[in-house]
Amino acid sequence: MKKFLILLMAFIMLLSLSACSNGEQPTNPSEISNEKTELTMGYQTDPEGLDPQRTAAASTFVVTNNIYDTLIGVTQGWEITPRLAEKWDISEDGMEVTFKIREDVFFQNGRQLKSSDVEFSFNRLKDEESPKARDYANIKKIEIIDDYNIKFVTEKLDVELLKNFAYPWAAIVPEEEVANLKTKPVGTGAFELKEWVPQQHIILERNENYYGIKPKLETVKLELIPDATSLMAGLQVGDLDIIPLTGDQVKTLKDNTDYSILAQPMNAVQIMSLNTDNKILSNEKVRQAMSMAINKDEIIEASSFGYGDKIGSHLPTTSPDYYDTNDVMEYNPERAKELLKEAGYENGFDIKLTLPKNYQIHVDAGQVIADQLSKIGIRVNIELVEWGTWVSEVYSGKKFEMTVVGHTGRLDSYAFLSRYKSDSEDYISLKTGEVDELLNKALQELDGDKRKDIYKQIQIVLASKLPAIYVQTPYTMLGMQNNVKGMNIFPIDIYDFKDVYFE
């Protein structure tokens, strides 16, 4: 025992000795200034590498968007803005787009950005290791006109083409660095990576050679904290300046003047996808009965504390093409029972609902849906699965009956809706083909108003045919210390720290 104690003492002394040699950090009074230039943000999911062209993870894009630049950007109000490209021209037939690139852009390794880098990046985005290759398959030729002018030529007319250049994965990367981009990203953005310790934090530092207006922040530290409660506690203690919030937390913070809240509808839809290959679910009346039995207001209240907009079709309320179809299949449990009887399921049936357990909002919504369906006699068995299982079993394997999930982050309605083509081979589609022709027409229609009308028709068809049951447009919610200004929410999955500052 004595020996043990002595050993322990020695151990503690050793530890404290090492503390003396390492622990002291010189504090330089001249470095302390009144203006705070270090932002700490809590985030919940580690990026899947920092190479935006080699992953489909939103957790990567929120970071990489600050390190890399795209040719064009998008504002909060869905408008296209110049970024690396000063200006662009779309040919009259809509088949070609030419970009004029800024002449003062340098990569963070010191080399100047030229058209050849743009060409390289888009070829890389089209190759077999790129998750987004399909979106760019229509670009058949990339022509370098000179060092600062480049032309993209498409195979078929795609009126939404330009928007494809604004997504965070359409970033311009330097060829000589691509082997290590996952861990050592090199871009042209307003921030560069100082340190990434997986599972711990990401530190971004201001890029002093940035071509645009230099950010006011010197350092952005992203702290990985998976647990929502810990995040909230971190904000309240003051360790964190910005955190993502859940609906109930918004309610708590709303009236507290120490914090400001950003809550806006996302560019996303939460839907309950139905597998129409299933015998019961292939019956349109059953699907309509289910939709009428579901009280969406209640779901939104339960899963997001009211921070959601109910929808009747597959476009988010934020979309310029959104058309309100909520009245097509309004909540009506009595009519739902009748429909179920007409379909021959008077005594209800058993059905499985698969929920991705990493997404609390879908799990909560799914549980409420299960309870609501039980009231018209449909017995729902819930199964929680990991995201990995969901992707391979539900999404690609199509081995599911019902699932609740979100679809997000696309700027053009076509990308949102194209999965409903009868031949899309997607996990949900409208097999009867009512929207096929409309979708083809939408892609060829150069006139904006006419296109909008086509999308409206598609939304109306989906709202009554119901290959999925459309639940809500969820909200993006951020909680901030009230001295944080300039943080915005965009229609694509990015954070932009460029304009953020402390007051």
Added chain:
Amino acid sequence: MLNYLINRIKGAVIVLFLVSIITFMVLMILPGDPAQLILGTEATPDMVKDLHVSMGLDKPYYMQYGSWLIDFLRFDMGESYLYGESVSLLILNCLPVTLSIALFSMIIATLVAFIFGVLSSVKKDSFIDYFSRSIMQLGTAIPSFWIGMVFVVFFGLRLKWFPISGYVPASENFIKFLKSITLPSVVLAIGEFGLLLRIVRSSMQESISQDYMEMARVKGLSLISIYFKYALRGAMVAPLTIIGMQFAKLVGGTTVVETVFALPGLGRLVLTAVEHRDIVLLQGLVMFITTFVILITLVVDILIMFINPRIKTFERGE
């Protein structure tokens, strides 16, 4: 002794081999596909197939396992699919976190268990005995993440004594390091010390009631030397086994606490690797944790041999 060691190491290699095969099989059994996960919900089957080829996932399972094994034998654990970082570096980043909280919590648990365990067996039926037995009962009965949340709210949010989340390396700031691991270690220790205290106490009692203790008493040795020299020594076997087992369990089993306190340790890395079907990372982690656990068990068993000669003679006689 040497023979014994060699036997144990032989055993360890077999265990490691088995474990690596089991891990590999786990990921084969689990639905989910790393290529599919990288490509996400926009990918076509053709794209998945192409990515399989470039990741080497199209080869038969035994080939994949074989090439991993060959690399592993060359001390190359490969690169994580998820992070693109070398697995050994990722483990090295997370190891200090888990090791610190596991070690710190075992120190706390052991100290508490031995102090109260010995006292309560010596001063049987005194207040201290009842007290220590009561807190021991309570300690084992409290769910760790429940008390973790309570601690976060009370010590972190209300009193602001400790940081709520995150980890500060010891090299950066030792005081902050201690503060950052205190709450999680205490939470772990609360879960661990009860069993240990129970074992210490019952082994002590048993050892006190042994014949040779009676002998010592008859011989007129002082009480202190009886308790500390003979009784405690005789009573060390079971507690040591338990300490070893608990510590070993902690190295691979702090996930829940790591999640509550947002600590970037091995447990969470395992969870991440499984979630993303990152087989290379998972294999590396499992091999590392297993080796570590086996080493600890071995050390404990050797320690026991020194303490309790009866076991030594048996092993020698083998």
Added chain:
Amino acid sequence: MSKKKNSVYSNYSLLIGIILVLFILFICILSFIHIPYAPNEMNISERFIKPNSDREHLLGTDNFGRDILSRIMVGSRTVLLVSISSVIIGALIGITLGAISAQFKKVVGSSIMRIIDGLMAFPGILLALMLVTVVGRGIAGSIIAISIFMIPTFSRLVNSMMLDTESLLYIKAAKSYGSTNMQIFIKHFVPAMLPKLVTQFSSAVGTAVMIETSLSFLGLGIQPPNSSWGLMLSEARQFFLQYSYLAVAPGIAIIITVLGFNLIGDGLNDFLLKRRS
């Protein structure tokens, strides 16, 4: 030492333990007779009612407006079923393996112990994930997974205790009298090991409740909307800062159950040790 005094604590702890376990059993039995509300029925407009703030819900309602008392009552069935049956299964297998490996030290014994080492070395989450994937989630899955977690503790304990006891004189004597292994095991080893096994068994029930909690916490245990205390706790977690009362009832229920079984084990242990001496 005075025998009278010694029995006081063990009597008390036995008594308190029995009272606590009976309390839980009572709740469990009551749940078959009467539950105030349907445990899974949601009522969104009545969510987050604090305990006893109206006369309707004694323990309040959760984030879906479900009655917490009813869920606790129904949850007691799950918890008792899962924990007790998994410990029985795990202990039986564990003791058998431990005894076999102590009896046949050479090949069988050491290979069993190596496999158990491997099992212990294997990260728990991974093991749970694999088991749950193979046997399926829910009650059966939880029982199987938890009983496998129970095996190493029992087998290692039995193994080390048998090795410990083996060289004692009376065992050697029994051997020289020509008793068979089985006879020796039942006549001498079992009584010698019983106190510790009983202690172990009782605390194992507590541990099983804890593992069930952790499994549910990680989404691998009982599936919603069914209720188990572990699941209720993990659901309460996301609202802990705002509505901490959600975690109180299931937390206390868990503590009562674990404490009850531990106290019974502890009391019995004292009782048995005393009788032996």
